[in-house]
Amino acid sequence: MALEKPPLTRSQTIAALADQCVQCGMCLPTCPTYGLDGTESESPRGRIAMAAALARGDAEPTATLRIHLDHCLGCLNCERVCPAQVKYGELLVETRALIGPRPGRPRALLAMLKQPTLLRLAARLGSAAGLARWKRRLDARLPAGSAWRAALGTLPEATPVTPPVAADSADGQPTVALFPGCVASVEDAEAEAAALRLLRAAGYRAIRLPAFCCGAIDLHGGEMDTAERLAERVRETWRSSGAEHLVSVTPGCLGTLRRALPGVPVADPASLLAERADRLRFRPLARRVALHLPCTQVNVARSEGTLQSLLRKVPELDLQVAPRAPYCCGAAGSHMLEFPGRAARLREATLDQVAALAPQQLVSSNIGCRLHLAAGMDDGGRRWPHMHPLTLLAQQLEDSP
Known part of the structure; x- marks a missing residue:
């Protein structure tokens, strides 16, 4: 009877994942941080080598080494194009778990962001206090590079709308x-x-x-x-x-x-x-709309094609898909708060792509991306109404007969 192999340790898992990389370099042109810095240490290939060295005990997680791992956006563009099918996302998660959280991580801010009740209260207080009037003055008083300053920049100036949702009565349906x-x-x-x-x-x-x-x-x-x-x-x-x-x-x-x-x-x-698009009918909308595709929609959900097909069911809608040359807008979860300067550089490239489309409206499915892009619109004087693409579809939905 064959004996079961003991489970791999975290270091062994990382080493095994890293060994799949053939160092071909096909990931380099798709990596947003490599595009920013042009150095091997800011590329997927370089980070895989660092992870392998850490896992095997050949390197220590010094501040100089780990900053390159912390800079990674986790966009997974590299994983999408990798001919060796390296599971880069899993490798990154396991490596960060091995070396632990980044020193100086804004834990209090991140803890608040994870609490919907606190977020809702902050939004109401900001609206009641006239956030639009004092937001920029407070922003100027906070240190450059501060996570709280970056968070303030993404804070909406009005209380978010919470529409009522009727009870569902579709018994017998999935x-x-x-x-x-x-x-x-x-x-x-x-x-x-x-x-x-x-x-x-x-x-x-x-x-x-x-x-x-x-x-x-x-x-x-x-x-x-x-x-x-x-x-x-x-x-x-x-x-x-x-x-x-x-x-x-x-x-x-x-x-x-x-x-x-x-x-x-x-x-x-x-x-x-x-899958049931034939049951949906939409009213016409004569509007030029730019569609921003978040990295996670392209590389995790892989639903960019189906979303575009749904939006094109809206008669008269002029849908323009923003090119993905910058590959990431820089939001990347908490990245825009922890590395606001780098995130802003990536955002500018994305907003330039959007501006070239001359849209009347911007839609994007990731709330982090949308808030990050909106903060850049304010700073750059480029202001487009923005919403989730499903919100636009629901607004144009014809009532069922």
Whole structure:
């Protein structure tokens, strides 16, 4: 009888993942940080070599070494083009878990962002205090490079709208559970209501789960104990839902939800809507709209094609897809707060791409990307109304006959 092999240690896992890299360099042109700095240490290939050295004990996680790992956006453009199919995302998570959270990480700010109740309270207080009047003055008093200053720049000037959602009565239909998340449950509540409306119009039974953090911020920051506690909460919530599909309007949550729920169908709502697109009818909208595709929608959800097909069902809509030459807008979860200067450089390249399309409106499915881009619009004088693409679709949805 064959004996079971003992499970690999974290260091052994990292070394095995790193060994898959053939050092071909095909990832380099797709990497946003390599594009910023042009150095091997800011490339996927360079980071894989660092991870392997750390795992084998050939290097120590000095500040000089780990800054390059911390700079990684986790966009997974490299994984998408890798001919050796290196699981770079898994390698990055395991390496950050090995070396631990970044010193100086803004833990108090990140802890607040993970609490929907606190976020909602902050939004209401900001609106009541006239945030639009004093936001820039407060911004000027905070240190350059401060995570709190970067967060203030993304804070909406009005209280987010939370539309009422009618109860679902589609008995006998496949049940889809919407995971609200943390920031999205407050700042993108309108998109979540839109997703529920669209799913129900397409014939699904759609329910909304309780709002809490999926653990993505902790998982990608090396806070593995907290990430695992939140993953267990995800599992408990899923088991009690009785649903057959799990969706999130924020593609940035999908990878973490899939990690917590292996074998569970976790998807972008656009993917399920596309399967029943023949049931959806939309009113015309004569408007030029720029579609920004977040990295996670392209590389994790892989739903960019289905989303574009849905939007093109809106008669008269002039849909323009923003080119992905910069490859990432720089938001990347907490990256825009921890490295605001680098994030701003990537954002400028993205906004330049959008501006070249001369849009009347901008749509993007990731709330972090949208808030980050909006902060840059304010700074650069380029202001476009912005929303989630599902919100636009729901606004144009014809009532069912």
